[in-house]
Amino acid sequence: MTETAYNFAYLDEQTKRMIRRALLKALAIPGYQVPFASREMPMPYGWGTGGVQVSAAVLTPDDVLKVIDQGADDTTNAVSIRSFFQRTAGVATTTRTQEATVIQTRHRIPEVPLTEGQILVYQVPIPEPLRFLEPRESETRKMHALEDYGLMHVKLYEDISRHGHIATAYAYPVRVEARYVMDPSPIPKFDNPKLGDCPAIQLFGAGREQRLYALPPWTQVVSLDFEDHPFEPSKADHPCGLCGATDSYLDEVIVDDVGGRMFVCSDTDYCEARQAQGHRGKDAA
Amino acid sequence: MYVAVKGGERAIGNAHAWLAEERRGDTAVAELSVAQIREQLTLAVNRVMAEGSLYDRDLAALAIKQARGDLIEAIFLIRAYRTTLPRLGASIPVDTAAMACDRRISATFKDLPGGQVLGPTFDYTHRLLDFKLAAEGAVPEAPLRAAESGPVPHVAGFLNREGLIEEAPQDDTPPPDLTREPLAMPADRALRLQALARADEGFTLGMAYSTQRGYARTHAFVGELRIGTVAVEMDIPELGFAIEIGEITLTECETVNQFKGSKTEPPQFTRGYGLVFGQTERKAISMALVDRALRWQELGEDDQGAPAQDAEFVLYHGDNIQATGFLEHIKLPHYVDFQSELELVRKLRREAGADAAKEAVQ
Numbered sequence A: 001m002t003e004t005a006y007n008f009a010y011l012d013e014q015t016k017r018m019i020r021r022a023l024l025k026a027l028a029i030p031g032y033q034v035p036f037a038s039r040e041m042p043m044p045y046g047w048g049t050g051g052v053q054v055s056a057a058v059l060t061p062d063d064v065l066k067v068i069d070q071g072a073d074d075t076t077n078a079v080s081i082r083s084f085f086q087r088t089a090g091v092a093t094t095t096r097t098q099e100a101t102v103i104q105t106r107h108r109i110p111e112v113p114l115t116e117g118q119i120l121v122y123q124v125p126i127p128e129p130l131r132f133l134e135p136r137e138s139e140t141r142k143m144h145a146l147e148d149y150g151l152m153h154v155k156l157y158e159d160i161s162r163h164g165h166i167a168t169a170y171a172y173p174v175r176v177e178a179r180y181v182m183d184p185s186p187i188p189k190f191d192n193p194k195l196g197d198c199p200a201i202q203l204f205g206a207g208r209e210q211r212l213y214a215l216p217p218w219t220q221v222v223s224l225d226f227e228d229h230p231f232e233p234s235k236a237d238h239p240c241g242l243c244g245a246t247d248s249y250l251d252e253v254i255v256d257d258v259g260g261r262m263f264v265c266s267d268t269d270y271c272e273a274r275q276a277q278g279h280r281g282k283d284a285a
Numbered sequence B: 001m002y003v004a005v006k007g008g009e010r011a012i013g014n015a016h017a018w019l020a021e022e023r024r025g026d027t028a029v030a031e032l033s034v035a036q037i038r039e040q041l042t043l044a045v046n047r048v049m050a051e052g053s054l055y056d057r058d059l060a061a062l063a064i065k066q067a068r069g070d071l072i073e074a075i076f077l078i079r080a081y082r083t084t085l086p087r088l089g090a091s092i093p094v095d096t097a098a099m100a101c102d103r104r105i106s107a108t109f110k111d112l113p114g115g116q117v118l119g120p121t122f123d124y125t126h127r128l129l130d131f132k133l134a135a136e137g138a139v140p141e142a143p144l145r146a147a148e149s150g151p152v153p154h155v156a157g158f159l160n161r162e163g164l165i166e167e168a169p170q171d172d173t174p175p176p177d178l179t180r181e182p183l184a185m186p187a188d189r190a191l192r193l194q195a196l197a198r199a200d201e202g203f204t205l206g207m208a209y210s211t212q213r214g215y216a217r218t219h220a221f222v223g224e225l226r227i228g229t230v231a232v233e234m235d236i237p238e239l240g241f242a243i244e245i246g247e248i249t250l251t252e253c254e255t256v257n258q259f260k261g262s263k264t265e266p267p268q269f270t271r272g273y274g275l276v277f278g279q280t281e282r283k284a285i286s287m288a289l290v291d292r293a294l295r296w297q298e299l300g301e302d303d304q305g306a307p308a309q310d311a312e313f314v315l316y317h318g319d320n321i322q323a324t325g326f327l328e329h330i331k332l333p334h335y336v337d338f339q340s341e342l343e344l345v346r347k348l349r350r351e352a353g354a355d356a357a358k359e360a361v362q
Helices: A013-028 A049-058 A076-089 A137-145 A150-163 A189-194 A268-276 B008-024 B034-040 B042-052 B057-066 B071-082 B155-161 B189-197 B201-212 B281-294 B311-317 B320-331 B335-352 B354-361
Strands: A064-069 A102-106 A119-123 A174-176 A180-182 A201-206 A211-215 A221-223 A250-254 A261-265 B100-105 B220-236 B241-257 B270-277
Touching (some): A013 A201, A013 A211, A049 A076, A049 A201, A049 A211, A076 B008, A189 A221, A250 B335, A261 A268, B042 B201, B042 B270, B155 B241, B189 B270, B189 B281, B189 B311, B220 B281, B270 B281, B281 B311
Parallel strands (some): A064 A102, A102 A119
Antiparallel strands (some): B220 B241, B241 B270
16 A cells, blocks of 8 residues: 555655756766755664665556565665655565566575666765875866776776785675776675676666766676786685575675584575475475 | 574564553652643753754653663654654744844943843752752742833944944855755855754754864954844745745854954954754854854965864764664664674685684693
8 A cells, every 4th residue: 555645765856856856967977976855754764765765766556576685685774765656656566576676685696697677776875986095075076077087097006015815705896887986885885897788778876976877788898807807707616505596695694603604605596486485405304 | 402483573573562561650759741741851852952953842751751861863753753744934044133132242342232131041050959850849929120121232233334344245146955856065155054953952952162272263243142032924826925934932042252363354353153952052053163263264264273163064963863873773783794794704814824823822
């Protein structure tokens, strides 16, 4: 049942139009951060208000919505956002990646490859990849305009000279169509290769920071690296304890207080589907 | 045997039920009514209206009740409500010179037209706990006097006649709307004042205090502080003239700041300005000091690198709803990022030989 006091998907049509215009601009300039007049939402900043506004702007009554947080459909905030759209938009929801037309995510890209016609909406805390190198927005906007990414390369180089590796494990910066350096949101770098040449539309919303950006389908997205230190996606070097998958990103779960641990797929839908197909990991019942 | 955690939905529902119970407290104690909050916790109501940017005492009181007295949570409720309201139009600028003042003081002149009116202030109370209040004592009636009928002109105007204070720049450009446009830098004064008017009281106070202690010091006198009601008028297109649609209580503070002059400006006094909903004088004075500190560029002053001079720093960090949201979001699950950091730290330690060294010690 929808709450009739509010418009479809909560936001009024004028606000949705403003967001859609910003999204169109974002799609036209892949990787460019478009300022938008983010609204106060009924959930706090930091809880995915940017993603929620983007989802609200793109949802239609026929859409099937999936919401994940940390790859899982049943984490508390994913549950909360899903029920928000059930209440305010009355849209159908699913946990199956293949069935969803709009997927809102925090910190992961689903394991099952996305397809044409799907929209993946990311919740973004700090949209500016240069923010931790330069705290001033006025400066970072200039750096993007001038394509001045030297500072970022110096940072990566310093990592290599100090640690032997680029010491960034998530929110690993990417370059879009050889132009804008973009923050892919705090997804593990394991997910970075899924950003490029993706048949789905990828939209990024940062509510508190009032920025939107986008990757249209089949966009070239390259994780920053050096010829002699190529980018390496990484994950825990184990198969999933429940479904035995060796190709999925894993969460480490502490199972006792004497150092026992197991590794399970962070993408719960992927893991459950594999188990339903009869795959079993070493810790499965 | 590990089973993936389920039941987030039920946990949330139960948490909400528990919260509602805690909010009510001991049911043997009478429930607080919204009207009681509105009438007896007025300064809390004022703060919620000011930082929530919505002038509605009943809604602010309701928000305080719902938020269990957490004022930032109450402000958040008001903001989230306000953003859904349709915009019917804009009022014409309120005339604070025509304010019906409950309180009007100047720290720069002993007496002045309109007089010094203390009004309902804590200023000269002795901060001794009044145990009579605990016993629900009746309040003695305050003596009455007829209000002065004469005009209450702004103090800065007197200085202006002698040219001792900078002109208040007259500008009829419609101000930008922070709630409908993304904040953009550089921000002009109208936008800065708008952001400060809804900024967190504690943050604004801290910023203002830092200027007093020497971080971009511009010694401020309270030229005038006035609290009272002003009429809100709106142009009605069908009528062709403005009509009064209500009145609101405002606190206005204008500071008079020392200024020795710069390359571009002669020695004169300069102004800082604060205007806030309700009786909220700590906030209004703080706002005026921060406003003045942020004006260093237009007055040709030096950049001292002080936080209160830095518009990006002040405006991007003064909003308590943004700040508390981002701060508190670190409570949300971060398993995935943390896992990737774990892998990285393990790898770096392995390569640095740290684990081998640790084992050798053991």
